[in-house]
Amino acid sequence: MKQSSQSHSLLIRNGHLIDPVARVDALMDVLLRDGQVVEVAPPNKIRGGADEKFDAKGLIVAPGFIDLHVHLREPGQSYKETIASGTAAAAAGGFTTVCCMPNTTPVLDSPEWVTWVRQPQRGAVVNVFPVASATQASKGAVLTDFRALQRAGAVAVTDDGKPILNETTMRDALRTSAEINFPIVQHAEDTRLTQNCSMHEGATSLRLGLRGMTDAAEAVIVDRDVQLAQQFTGARLHVAHLSTAEALKSVRRAKRNRARVTCEVTPHHFALSDSDVRDYDTNFKMNPPLRSAADREALLEALADGTVDAIASDHAPHAPHEKIVEFERASFGVTGLETALGLAVTVLHGRQKMPFARIVELFTAGPARVVDLRGRGTLLRGSHADVTIFDPKKRWTFDATKSRSKSHNTPFDEWQMTGKIVATIVSGRIVYRSG
């Protein structure tokens, strides 16, 4: 990220500020200066001028959105995405901060690679916090040096794409997690039960003749991890892209026991279900797969009742040659940065009547807590000047060909949505403004 040394101020006027941490849900002006929030006050109460003014009348002003789960594909897979293109897509989707996954080539398993990702030469337009790998080369055998990775700037560790299957390895990871207050992010899938599977096990997979992943393959790992996490006081477990009603039960139990267990849910899992997999369209193939309608209902309930901590896109760009192939041979994953807010407003607010304050929390304070992003996820005075401004009523149609991501593997092409990002501000500078 480029930081200007020159003093700069930006006044956001007349917007409806929603800041769950500050318990604000009202018309407020926000003044940003030199990368910080310097004042929040009712309209027209902020004295003195600003270098730049933004009229947010009729718009919602929120702390900058944080995406805990994106694949930026660098190093090594820049034909799918780069840090520059992925963060441009993030900015267009209202995200001021993204946490990038380590399943790159090579895997982000060393402090050197964590540092490399964070270097300004990568051309990121939003904040990037790497999640490093939990085991060397994500092979599941030998743990990486969590302390060194943490010092280098990693906000968590994971072997995302693969689970940490071995129980001893997971126990050791959680023990260290407790010692250094560092989250372990688990892609919960018992891969011994999901060999050759390409979608959710159910009526649709049977009809299409595709081998299906059972909900148990996710739930058994979540259940095991939750139990392991509770053996070490202070251990932090974050369940990535949780997708089943069964797994939610374990997370709910852990939260009742006050264990430090958190979870995220993706927009595609709350917007779609397995019956949407039609005509073998590989843009509906991801892992975890689209689940049953009942699982989706359970996710919607958990998003509303506070069981779920964050909405995360699991933005997973893939090139055409990896997606326009036989369904069973296609890569898992869909892009999602630019459609996350639209889907949240359309599905969670429009259909489920979720208040905007809760939606904003799921994009801001919730994820900030999961990985301890201090001074982010809120616009309290002194916080980072990361702001997301969106029009909650704007109807629009997503056009995948106009995506800022290098890849276009989305199930939401041509979807009509309500709720559109108007401006994204990182460190007090507008990095995206809708045309």
Add this chain to the structure above:
Amino acid sequence: MSTITKTQAAVGRSAARGSILGIEGMPLSEIDRLLQLARKMNPLKPRPLLRGKRVLLLFYEPSTRTRASFEIAAKALGATTTLILSSGSSIEKGESLLDTAYTLRAVGADVIVVRHPNAGAPHLMARHLDIPVINAGDGMHEHPTQALLDAYTMLRHKKKLNSLQVAIVGDVYHSRVARSAIHLLSKVGARTTLCGPPELVPEIAATLAPGLRISRSCEEAVRGADVVMVLRVQRERLAGLKLSLPDYISRYQITMTRLRLAKNDAMLMHPGPIIRGLELTWDVADCPQSVIVEEVSNGVPLRMAVLARALGKG
């Protein structure tokens, strides 16, 4: 335009006229029409309906019956045939399915008949080609021409399909033949019972089509049936499941005793290849009610009808 734009536009585009991708999406009127057309086809009296047409047979999996009958059917109509196997072609060098399809189109294919181990492979080809694609079996999904030839065979012995009681016994889960047969029988209004252990006939299979029943008792499924359709049980697949071969045989093998529970004039069908001593006994395979060999013969006129229709001649 970029590749992405072109290929994305192709998603959701419909297959060329005359394509047969599955029975599930086929209207009943089309099924009737193909069955009527097949009755007019006589492999012994060739009609050069398709003279000058090129039929490409693209086989990514082994096949005896389907491949031979498509080839003979095409030749009986005066078409030329070219067989491409995945081994010995550029597929071995890593050419993708779509690039292979574009290549076959470029050399002048008028229709492509494809067998592929992945479900949905013919659908992918059909979305990207402007010539008809015929599914000759895709993974565990469908085998539409098998279901059509089975319906054709039933009609040679029974007046109507809509009053039939059909028992499908064996490995439904892994069977593309079963899926196509289930859709066809449901569309024509037959009453179908699926029978086998839960590992091979999961409860959820009842949702495949309207009017399906599931039975765990072979005797119950077969009793009073007009048609008993037996599906192959593959030893290697049983190995992965908590199911023993002797158990399967004792509970689900079609024996003469069990077959006698069906109607006196019941037909015994099997899409082949058969494993004598496993899903059926030796004597059942050869009993007077068995139409297993006739099914193979009927594959030729049925596939003549399919090819003629695909190329606008029926």
